[in-house]
Amino acid sequence: MANASATPDPQTAHRANQRNALAAGFLGWTLDAFDFFVLAFVLAPVARDFRVSIPDIALTITASLAMRPVGAVIFGLMADRYGRRLPLMLDIIFYSVIEVLSGLAPNYATFFVLRLLYGIGMGGEWGVGASLTMESVSLKWRGILSGVLQEGYALGYLLAAAVYYLAFPHWGWRSLFFIGGLPALLTLFIRAKVKETEAWHRSRTDWRSYWGAVVRHWRLFFYLVLLMTMMNFISHGTQDLYPTFLQRERHFSPGIAAMITMISMVGAICGGLAFGHYSDRRGRRRAMVTAVMLALVLTPTWVLAPNVPLMVGAAFLMQFMVQGAWGVIPVHLNELSPDELRGFFPGFAYQLGVLCASSITYIEAVLAEHLSYAQSLGMLAGVVLLIGAPVIALGPEAKGVVFGRHAPRSR
Numbered sequence: 001m002a003n004a005s006a007t008p009d010p011q012t013a014h015r016a017n018q019r020n021a022l023a024a025g026f027l028g029w030t031l032d033a034f035d036f037f038v039l040a041f042v043l044a045p046v047a048r049d050f051r052v053s054i055p056d057i058a059l060t061i062t063a064s065l066a067m068r069p070v071g072a073v074i075f076g077l078m079a080d081r082y083g084r085r086l087p088l089m090l091d092i093i094f095y096s097v098i099e100v101l102s103g104l105a106p107n108y109a110t111f112f113v114l115r116l117l118y119g120i121g122m123g124g125e126w127g128v129g130a131s132l133t134m135e136s137v138s139l140k141w142r143g144i145l146s147g148v149l150q151e152g153y154a155l156g157y158l159l160a161a162a163v164y165y166l167a168f169p170h171w172g173w174r175s176l177f178f179i180g181g182l183p184a185l186l187t188l189f190i191r192a193k194v195k196e197t198e199a200w201h202r203s204r205t206d207w208r209s210y211w212g213a214v215v216r217h218w219r220l221f222f223y224l225v226l227l228m229t230m231m232n233f234i235s236h237g238t239q240d241l242y243p244t245f246l247q248r249e250r251h252f253s254p255g256i257a258a259m260i261t262m263i264s265m266v267g268a269i270c271g272g273l274a275f276g277h278y279s280d281r282r283g284r285r286r287a288m289v290t291a292v293m294l295a296l297v298l299t300p301t302w303v304l305a306p307n308v309p310l311m312v313g314a315a316f317l318m319q320f321m322v323q324g325a326w327g328v329i330p331v332h333l334n335e336l337s338p339d340e341l342r343g344f345f346p347g348f349a350y351q352l353g354v355l356c357a358s359s360i361t362y363i364e365a366v367l368a369e370h371l372s373y374a375q376s377l378g379m380l381a382g383v384v385l386l387i388g389a390p391v392i393a394l395g396p397e398a399k400g401v402v403f404g405r406h407a408p409r410s411r
Contacts, residue, residue, distance in 0.1 A: 017193075017194065017195050020189075020193040020194045021132055021133050021195075021197075022137055022145060022148065022149065023189070024129065024186070024189065024193075024194050025132055025149050026133070026148060026149050027152065027183075027186050027189075028088060028092055028125050029125060029129055029149065029150070029152035029153055030152035030153070030155045030159070031092070031096075031156060031183035032095060032121070032122050033152065033153040033154075033155070033157055033160075034156035034157075034163075034180065035096070035099045035118070035156075035177075035180040035183065036118075036156070037157045037161075037239075038164065038176040038177065038179075039057070039061060039115075040160070040239075040241070040242075040244070041161065041164040041176075041257075041258065041261075042164070042168065042176065043057045043058060043244055044244070044247070044248075045168075045173045046111070046173055050108040050111065051108075052108050054244070054365060056108065058241070058361050058362050058365040059112075059362055060111060060112050060115040061115070061361045062361055063112060063115050063119060064115045064118050064122060065232075065355065065361075066354075067116050067117070067120050067123060068119050068123025068351040068354045068355065069123055069348060070120050070123060071121055071122060071125075071351065072123045072126075072127050072347040072351035072352075073344070073348055074120070074124060075087045075088075075090070075091050075125075075127070075128050076124070076128065076344035076347045076348055077343070077344055078128075078343075079127070079128045079131060080200075080204075080210065080340065080342070080343035080344050083196045084128055084129075084197060084200060085190060085191075085196055088128045088129055089187040089191060091124040091128060092121075092125065092183055092184060092187050092190075093187055094120070094121040094124075095121025095124075095125065095183070096181045096182070096183045096184035097181070097184070098117050098118045098121055099180035099181055099183075100177060100181035101114050102114045102115065102180075103175070103177030103178045103180070104174070123354070124347070126347055126350055126351075127343065127344070127346055127347015127348065127351070130149060130333070130334060130346060130347070131200075131343050131347070132194070132197060133145070133330070134149075134330060134331060134334040134335075134403070135197035135198075135200065135334075135342070139400060139402065141280070142331045142335075143276045143278075143280030143281075143284075143328065144273060144277040145276070145331075146276050146279075146327060146330040146332075147272035147274070147275065147276020148272070148276070149330050150272050150276075150323070150326050150327045150329055151271075151272035151323060151326075151327060153268075154265045154268030154269050154272065155269060157265045157268070158261075158265035158266065158269075160176075161258040161259075161262040161265065164176060164254070164258050165258040165259070167179065168254065169254070199342070199403040200343070202339070203340045203342065204340070209340070210341070213340055213341055214341060217341070220336065220396070221349055223395055223396070224336065224337075224350075224353075225352045225353055226391060227353065227391055227392065228333075228349055228350045228353025228354070229356040229357050230353075230357075230392075231325070231388065232353050232354050232357035233357040233360055233380075233388070234325070234381070234385060235323075236358075236361055237360045237364065237377070237380050237381050237384055238295075238302075238377070238381050239319075240360075240364075241361060241364050241365060241376075241377065242261065242377070243257050243258070244365075244373065245303075245368075245373035245377060248373065249368075249372060249373040249374060250311075260312055261315075263315060264318065264319040265319060266316065267316035267317060267319045267320040267323075268319035268320065268322070269323070270320055271291065271319065271320035271321060271324030271327065272323045272324060272326065272327030273327065275291050275325065275327050279327075279328045279332075283397060284328050284331065284397050285332075285392055285393055285395065287324075287328050288325040288392045289392050289393050291322070292321070292385055292388050292389045292392065293385075295318060295321035295385055296382065296385040296386060296389075298318050298321060299318070299378055299381050299382050299385065301314040302318045302377075302378070303373075303374040303375075303377050303378035303381075304378070325392075329350075330346075332397070333349065334403075335397075335398040335399060335401045336396060336397075336398050339403060342403070360380065360384075364376045364377060367379075367380070
């Protein structure tokens with residue numbers, strides 16, 4: 001006779017799948033961000049090796065950001081048609097391979113093309129991973145788990161800083177990109193441990209109805225693109241050139257610059273969790289607006305702090321607020337998105353926002369050549385934070401919506 005205790009308890013299995021789905025989405029986004037941010041620490045040495053300027057290498061960051069909508073379309077449509085798991089695994093393998101090839105690039109032109117291709121992989125991961133996670137976890141904990149998921153981005157930045165600190169002095173910039181191939185191993189975990197979401201099964205529809213739903217919700221989609229444009233201006237405007245600012249203007253060594261950046265990313269992780277939890281209690285928009293306005297207040301100290309302790313504290317608090325607002329984004333976008341479009345809708349809106357904001361790093365680098373990094377980062381951060389707050393406040397909210405309840409059945 002079979003042992004009854006060997007039969008898995010459905011509730012226990014359900015909770016285990018929730019944890020595994022969260023881990024898959026979190027690690028996918030963490031490792032994607034790691035692969036993106038390693039370049040932020042080595043702009044100068046890469047430029048020197050390829051005999052180009054720092055703005056030229058900063059332009060490859062813009063190129064990656066600009067290609068992210070392409071990845072969101074490709075993998076988002078796959079996620080709505082074939083489920084969340086398979087597209088997520090394919091995307092992770094793709095961006096991992098491109099990262100390794102970037103480390104092998106013999107010249108600037110090849111490197112530029114590879115960073116374009118990397119942008120496709122980066123653009124596909126967030127939407128698919130966020131829909132998988134938000135559809136799998138408990139409604140009660142969506143806000144704080146949204147913060148956990150989104151701050152995989154900050155953890156990826158922190159890991160990039162740590163690997164830069166440990167590996168760059170010994171093996172140079174190319175070694176960072178070789179390490180960036182490790183995320184491909186995550187697909188083994190997803191294949192073995194993560195189940196497809198019930199919300200996706202309930203929401204499947206035919207292509208004609210699918211595209212009809214896209215057309216019906218165009219106003220909402222336009223707003224989400226505007227929201228994500230401002231959020232990406234805020235995020236990339238306060239992060240991408242910050243290590244370069246520390247090294248070139250404040251004259252910190254690469255190790256000290258990496259340590260300050262890591263401390264700021266600890267702040268980002270704490271902020272994402274804090275404001276994600278706050279959004280469960282007081283609403284998504286209120287949490288985001290509060291974080292953005294506090295970041296605006298901190299901006300002058302963030303770029304003009306007269307001593308190291310104050311600079312470190314301001315860096316920590318600035319990213320606490322910026323990524324605090326971002327911690328609400330996965331749950332906010334997924335709750336606003338129609339059930340049958342959740343693989344495509346939030347990810348594509350997110351990445352179109354990235355495209356619209358993709359010039360921020362290049363603009364900051366060029367402006368810094370004529371003014372200073374402090375003036376460039378401070379002025380642009382102030383502008384985008386001031387505009388971002390009303391864009392968030394005047395938009396819709398769907399806190400607590402049940403996924404898949406009114407979704408059409410597959411045909």
